[in-house]
Amino acid sequence: MSVHILPVKVYVRVFVALMVGLAITVWVATQDLGTWNTIVAMTIAVAKAMVVALFFMHLRYSSRLTMIWAGAGVFFLLILFALTMGDFDTRWFQVKGW
Amino acid sequence: MSVTERELELGHQFEDLEQQTEAYTVGMWVFLVTEVLFFGALFMAYIVYRSMYPQDFFAASGELDIALGGLNTAILITSSLTMALAVRSAMLDRWKAQIGYILATMGFAFAFLVIKYFEYSSKFEHHLFPGEHFDFKGENGEHAEMFFSLYFAMTGLHGIHVLVGILIMVALVYRTWRMRAQRQDYIPIELTGLYWHFVDIVWIFLYPLLYLIGPLGSGKG
Amino acid sequence: MNSGGLMPEQASNFAQEMDLLYYVLIGLTVFFALLVFVPMLYFVVKYRAGSKADRTRPTYHNLKLELAWSLIPLAMGLVVFVWGAKLFVEMYTPLESENALQITVVGKQWMWHLQHPTGQRENNELHIPTGRPIQLTMISQDVIHSFFVPAFRIKRDVLPGRYVTMWFEATKTGRYHLYCAEYCGTDHAKMTGWVYVMKPEEYERWLVASKWGAVSDAARDTMAEAGERLYNDMQCNSCHDPAAQNAPSLAGLFGKERRLSDGRVVTAGEDYIRRSIYKPNSMKVIGYEPIMPTYEGLIDEQEVLQLIAYIRSVRDEADDLTGRETTPEGDS
């Protein structure tokens, strides 16, 4: 990972983006979009997390290995979510059966 | 400050500085993977119980103060900025700026914990801490205790991480001050920065999931 | 019991197929074990250090071989998976047929309570007829137990807080072991019992005989009657009678749709009734005030099952006349 020094401007712009993201999240929460509320809130949160990871944590300038490991954590977490919810959300099918 | 590269501390097991830096960075990211899964299991419980008792979660979430939560999110984002600038100034060997930014980050972190303290103490007064004398007067609060169990588990674990972050930063400031005369390795500050940004990312997810659900304005989702 | 052989008795309709599946898998195991051990021993002997075997041109790669011993075992595995899944679904899907004998099982720390629809209550023992499907509706009062009868090849974890069902049909008369398979505490090993399988006429005689010594008429009640007695003792009728307006009438409730205050539409099955009894304000029906007190601790699991049997038996006259499903309660 070469010593990559970013101009202060980049950091400030990232900071502003995060603050705007926060404002949007709060505003969206006051609107009644039904189930869309959560989906929108989560996409904004993921976007903010990506921005923090790529710029503040220098992931964008890190080696491919670091990026793979950053992705691995989230990938295996999603496996846990997907397969466990696969159980909880399909339990009520049981009554109808094959 | 004319100090050659060689005098930077190089572990005996490493061949050169570049290998050491890369090793510490990858090592830190692997540690952050364990933290992702450590918090992830709690998010798993949150997803399961919110899908089981949506109404109770919305009612219980109504008890949380959105403004304080939002302020806390802003504080943590700002502390992330000051930490990033601290890392940048460490890379540029400006140890005075570095100490200044770290102290700013610690200030914001401390403010975050103070706000958390007020939030927690108000919950205790309203008997919202899960346990024997938990009573929730809200409308459909049958499983509100589940929400508060998760609320205290997640924000409590996050709070402990913030506290640990502050302690590391105290050690860091002392080390930077003590070694101010020579050119310093930016690895320690870089790793603390990675840790701190991770703590910020966790809160970025916690805030919408815990505070911003339920009937705020007219929203029900 | 069994003749000290290596296989348990086959005393239920599933035993045959389960054992066949077991033999097929033993066959697969023997096949693959030989596929590994024979070449291994042969090579150990033939190519032992210093032997005069031909060792020219040793091979280190063979893609076709690698693919063969990956895909072929996977294909065999998937065949066995499909068969196993079919058997699993067949065993764990609740029976719809009417002539199934509905036995309720309540697992409690270190004993089994069993109830027949005709009111007989047994501890750690179950008398059942052959030739008739038996459906078990099971729940636990404390920790997770597991209802396991090896001779019938049936097992299912009995969970606290949720009904699970399992069905089988006994095919051979005799006395078979009942075990608790899921570790449940100090006397987990003693939580065993017996299942007596009798000819249908013998079973009828047993039903009558077991009621012979009944002293109070309560002991002679069927489950539904016991449920009705409890329904009145606990004054459920003061609110739930069709005349009273402050609670939804329970007539013909079973199997019907119920619209809840948060918009969800729920079919009123056993779980719904049980949760309404124990946690009423988590199941608020639209259009009614949530004034029902919780009966947690007042009524135990067996009594809830009796209430459910009673509610299941109460026909709604409107249904019988028109015979069609009324609109979900609360839409009127």
Next chain:
Amino acid sequence: MSHTDAPKGTDYLHADYSIKSWLLTLDHKRIAILYLITISLFLAIGGSMALIIRMELLTPEGDLLMSDTYNKAFTVHGVTLIFFFLIPSIPAVLGNFLIPLMIGARDVAFPRLNLLSWYVFTTGGTLGVIALVVGGVDTGWTFYTPYSTSFSNTAVVTAVFAVFFAGFASIMTGLNFIVTIHKMRAPGLTWSRLPLFIWAQYATSVIMVLGTPVIAITLLLIAAEKTLRIGIFDPALGGDPILFQHLFWFYSHPAVYIMILPSMGVISELIACFSRKRIFGYEFVAYSSIAIAVLGFVVWGHHMFVSGQSMYAGMVFSVLSFLVSIPSAVKIFNWIATMHKGQIRLDSPMLYALGFIGLFTIGGLTGLFLAVMGLDIHVHDTYFVVAHFHYIMVGGAILGFFGGIHFWWPKITGRLYPEILGKLSAVLIFIGFNFTFLPQFIAGYLGMPRRTHSYSEEFQVLNVLSSAGASILASGTIIAVAYLLWSLWYGEKAGRNPWNAKGLEWETSTPPPTTNFERTPTVTEEAYAYGPDDESGEVNNERD
């Protein structure tokens, strides 16, 4: 490679005799020795519990122990052997010692973290054993709720906290190995030239790092629920015990691969060395380790077919469980193919390797019985399951560990163990093991439930057989431990490469100097380069 041996007194064992030099060492080889001592103690404790259990099961009525004493005994057996012996054994002992040597590095990436992991492990393990033995925990190693949280009034919180604390040692070791293998390989040592032991250790470290945090938080939730009465897993307060099982098995199934993968790495080394031949299908065996690590995380539901999990999720887990068995099959077949046209020597490490292949094949195939949903209904929670996982854990992991210990014993201690006794103990362990656990398969299908201190009379014959076998297995193990300890003082001095094996760890002197290599070696040929010329097969015990 010059054959000059390091002058006397500068190898890592004799460099410094003070206690402080051992307790504060940063040398990965010494930390490996510290780990070896600690896990041997835990093996002794767990193993003795196994003998007590087998004695109890000699008679159908529970007459040797009271029921809750028996429950505490099998909990000590389970928790101690799984969390404090099997999971750390090969990675922390053989991994710590060999990884830097095999990749030509001077030490692991983070030596201080390595020492910290030993202290965390030993503290956690000791606290755990004290809680289990003195306090007594009767929940079994699985801590199933709601029994562990609301109904068991034994020292669950202390034991759970101890396992949580020891889990960090696993995370530290995993993290250390991942960075070491990525960043500290000698020049020329590309991934395709790495010994397969390193591939297996890398895959194990990936599982340790990804799985351990989930069980850490699950154990914390158990402790929180017991102390603060929050209802995450308590059905009365709206919690769901099945969620506990999901979170528990999300770690605990990959944990069984943490136990078996290192042994597979050891077996690859042993088969190659004692057949004097390069491993057949090197890439397939290497990538199968990674495949096991990744697929190991998607199959945990096969522990919960009968537990009230929805049948559709059960089907998904069942299919994936068949998929995860394929990489293990690929490894077994490739080992057999390696022996084709080799120069096979049946020294004791090879006996352990062949024993591993035999027993692990049986263990793996009986696992398929349990992956079939229909059959699992009958055999779940019976002695069939107990026999299956002992075939994998003892027949696989422990045989691999013993094989590795015997193979690298000369390099670790500079001494040779008595070969005849080595062969005797290997055969004794193999016979004793089969004697112990084959009858349990039959008892399992007959319907004998597990974790019961009394059972029905018709199972007695099988249990007596099993207990008899257990004594043979125990005697074989005790003989092995005895002559290994004996060899420390009276064993023949070992030369630099007693097995004439290939691998960087055999290039340096025996026992290796503190900094492993005089100068970092460069690697030019691929792993296991047993060329035809030195396939003469005779073992020259260079005594220089």
